[in-house]
Every structure is written in C-alpha cells, then in structure tokens.
Amino acid sequence: MLNGAFGTTRSNSLMNEYASLLGDAVLRHRARIAEQSARIEAELASKVKSEFIANMSHELRTPLNTVIGFSKLLAEHERRKLPDTEIVEYAQLINDAAAHLLAVINDILDISKIQSGRYTLDAREMNIDEILQSVIASFRAAADEAGVKIHSRMAIDLPPIRGDAVKFRQIFTNLLSNAVKFTRANGSITVEALRGSDGSVTVLVRDTGIGMGDDEILVALTPFGQVDGSRARWREGTGLGLPIAKALVELHGGRLEIRSARGMGTEIAVILPSRYAVSAAETNDSYLHHDQDATNATI
Ligand SMILES: Nc1ncnc2c1ncn2[C@@H]1O[C@H](COP(=O)(O)OP(=O)(O)OP(=O)(O)O)[C@@H](O)[C@H]1O
Ligand SMILES: [Mg+2]
Incomplete structure (x- = not known):
C-alpha cells in the first residue's frame, strides 16, 4: 500500500517534471519560430522598402524633371522665340506630369491609410x-490609341449595391488601366x-493581354510589386493599383479574384455582396475590425 502510494507520488512528480520540461521546450520552440518569422x-520589409525607394525615385523624378525642364523652356519663350503651338504643347506636358505626380502621391497615401486601418468609406446606394x-x-481614348477594343456587357437586372462610389471608380479605373496597359494592339477588353x-x-x-503566371500574380498583389523589371519598364507604373483595388473591394466586404496565365490574358473578378449584406456589416463593429485585419493581411 505504502509502496504503491509512494510509487504513485513518484510517478506523479516524474510526470510533472516531464510536463514542465515539455512545456519549456514548446515555449522555447515557439519563441524561436516567432524570432525567425x-x-x-523584417528582411521582407527592408527589401520592399529598398524596392519602394528605387521605384519611387524613378516615379517621382521623371515627372518632376518634365515639370522643371519644360517650365524653364516656357520661362525663356521670348528669348527662344517659341511658336504658340510649342508653348501649348509644353504646358500640356507639364500638366500631364503634375497630374501623374499627384496620382502617385495619392496612391501612396491611400495604401498607407489602408495599411494602418484608418480608411473610411462613404457608403450609399449606387448603380x-x-x-x-x-x-x-x-x-476609350487611351484604348483607341493602343489599338485595343473595349466591349461591355451589363445585365439588365443589376441590383443597386451599397458602397462608396468614389472608391468604386478608383477600383475599376485601376483594373481598366492595367487591362489597357498590358494588352497589345488588336487585343480586346471586356467588362461584364x-x-x-x-x-x-x-x-x-x-x-487578351500578356497575362501572368501564378507566382507573378502574388508579386502583382504585393504593394510596389511589378511582375518583371523589363515588363515594368515597358509599361510604367508604381505597382500600387492592383493591391489598392483589392484592399478597397475587401473593405466593402467583397472579393477580388485573378485568373490569368502567361500569354493567355487576364480575368479579374470583383464579387460584391448584396446591398443588404454591406449595410448590415456597416453597423457591426466586429465586421469592421475583422475586415481591417483581413485587409492588412492581404496588402
Ligand atoms: N491585366 C494585367 N495583365 C498583365 N499583367 C498585369 C495586369 N494587371 C496587373 N499586371 C501586373 O501586375 C503588376 C502590378 O499591377 P499594379 O496595377 O499594382 O501596378 P502598375 O500598373 O505597374 O502601376 P500603378 O501603380 O500605376 O497601377 C503590373 O506591373 C503588371 O506586371
Ligand atoms: Mg496599374
């Protein structure tokens, strides 16, 4: 009896010791994993940061050089005896460059606002x-110039949806801009x-453009990610349009899916919940919290 009780006490204490050793080992393992990740x-953030600086210096310098160079020419127009047509052309170039600069700066502000969870939607019912x-x-004009046709097919019974119209414009502007940019002459775009x-x-x-492989899609969805350097140079951009579009769709409780293959064109699906789903979600704090987490996780 005594022996048995002693035996049980001893085996209990061994079990406790073993459990505590195991617990320590698990904690150490978790700490190592946390440290590793x-x-x-940090390495990824630093890589993205250096790519960001390299990209940004190009994206900001190019239009700024245009503004500085052509405004100097305009300032000297009398001495240079510039004809009116050239003056108008230079003013237009300065205007385009400044508008591009503003768009880049707005994109950077948007992505940082979305990432910090401070983005607000002005949701109303809309068509x-x-x-x-x-x-x-x-x-239309940009597509004509690129030799690309745009077709549209809208179901006649589309229900009104609830969302922020300005952000929806931004989402589809980003998607259409990519479709036009990455489709060669004689190709086509369909919006359905x-x-x-x-x-x-x-x-x-x-x-019907150049398309992307599966791993290229992952790059394309990363802020500042452009599929490959040579293609990115071929068509300029910052690599923010697609991640912003995806994050804005998710802020509305929707989903953005990409189906694409190299050389086979691209299809982007934006799936929006019914207006009832979005309006219910707006009054629900846990939804907003969850949604912001989801958004942070995807950009
Ligand atoms: N429709 C498409 N067809 C082929 N590649 C695409 C398409 N859409 C996006 N990509 C690839 O994904 C990358 C990221 O797209 P994203 O819109 O984020 O950036 P961007 O168009 O390069 O610059 P911007 O910030 O001006 O939009 C593009 O550089 C391109 O390589
Ligand atoms: Mg783009």
Whole structure:
C-alpha cells in the first residue's frame, strides 16, 4: 500500500517534471519560430522598402524633371522665340506630369491609410453599371490609341449595391488601366457585370493581354510589386493599383479574384455582396475590425 502510494507520488512528480520540461521546450520552440518569422518579416520589409525607394525615385523624378525642364523652356519663350503651338504643347506636358505626380502621391497615401486601418468609406446606394460605363468612357481614348477594343456587357437586372462610389471608380479605373496597359494592339477588353442569385454583383474585367503566371500574380498583389523589371519598364507604373483595388473591394466586404496565365490574358473578378449584406456589416463593429485585419493581411 505504502509502496504503491509512494510509487504513485513518484510517478506523479516524474510526470510533472516531464510536463514542465515539455512545456519549456514548446515555449522555447515557439519563441524561436516567432524570432525567425520576425526576422523574415523584417528582411521582407527592408527589401520592399529598398524596392519602394528605387521605384519611387524613378516615379517621382521623371515627372518632376518634365515639370522643371519644360517650365524653364516656357520661362525663356521670348528669348527662344517659341511658336504658340510649342508653348501649348509644353504646358500640356507639364500638366500631364503634375497630374501623374499627384496620382502617385495619392496612391501612396491611400495604401498607407489602408495599411494602418484608418480608411473610411462613404457608403450609399449606387448603380454599379453607371460607374462602369463612365470609367469605360474615360478609357476609350487611351484604348483607341493602343489599338485595343473595349466591349461591355451589363445585365439588365443589376441590383443597386451599397458602397462608396468614389472608391468604386478608383477600383475599376485601376483594373481598366492595367487591362489597357498590358494588352497589345488588336487585343480586346471586356467588362461584364452579372447578378448573382443572392443579390450579389460580379464584375469581370477580362483582357487578351500578356497575362501572368501564378507566382507573378502574388508579386502583382504585393504593394510596389511589378511582375518583371523589363515588363515594368515597358509599361510604367508604381505597382500600387492592383493591391489598392483589392484592399478597397475587401473593405466593402467583397472579393477580388485573378485568373490569368502567361500569354493567355487576364480575368479579374470583383464579387460584391448584396446591398443588404454591406449595410448590415456597416453597423457591426466586429465586421469592421475583422475586415481591417483581413485587409492588412492581404496588402
Ligand atoms: N491585366 C494585367 N495583365 C498583365 N499583367 C498585369 C495586369 N494587371 C496587373 N499586371 C501586373 O501586375 C503588376 C502590378 O499591377 P499594379 O496595377 O499594382 O501596378 P502598375 O500598373 O505597374 O502601376 P500603378 O501603380 O500605376 O497601377 C503590373 O506591373 C503588371 O506586371
Ligand atoms: Mg496599374
């Protein structure tokens, strides 16, 4: 009896000791993993930061050089005896460069606001087809110049959805701008809006352009990520349009999906919940919190 009790006490204490050793080992292992992932995150952040600085200096310097160079020429127009047509052309170049600069700065401010979870939506009921038609119209001239046709197909029974119209313009402007940029002459773009049986709306932006492989899609969704250096130089940009579009769709409780293959074109699906789903979500703090986490996780 005594022996048995002693034996049980001893085996209990061995078990306790073993449990505490195991616990320590697990804690040490977790600490090592946390340390490792913090290091990887820091390395990644530093890589993204250097790429960002390299990208930014190009993106900011190019238009600034245009502004400085051509405004100097304008200031000297009398001495240089510039004809009126040239004066107008230089003023237009300065205007374009300044507008581009403003767009880049706005994108940087947007992405940092979204990442810090301080982005607010002004959600109202709106017609997505009106927004799509006006964004398509704004790209007609650029598409014509690139030799690319834009087709649109809107379901006649599209339900109104709830969302921030300005942000929706931004989402589809970013997607259309990519479709035009990455599609060669004689290619085409189709914008389609469909109604889901649950009152959701799906917008598809499809192009017959250069496409992306699976790992390239991951790069494209990373802020400042451009698929490959030579292609990025071929078509200028900052690498912010797509991550911003995805984050804005997610802030509305929707999803952005990319289907693409190299040389086979790209299809981007924006799936928006029914207006009831979004309005219910807006009054729900936990949804907003969850959503911001999700957004932070994806950009
Ligand atoms: N429709 C598309 N077809 C092929 N590649 C695409 C397409 N859309 C995006 N990409 C790739 O993804 C990258 C990131 O796109 P994103 O819109 O974020 O940046 P960007 O267009 O280069 O610059 P910007 O900040 O001016 O939009 C692009 O540089 C391109 O390599
Ligand atoms: Mg873009």
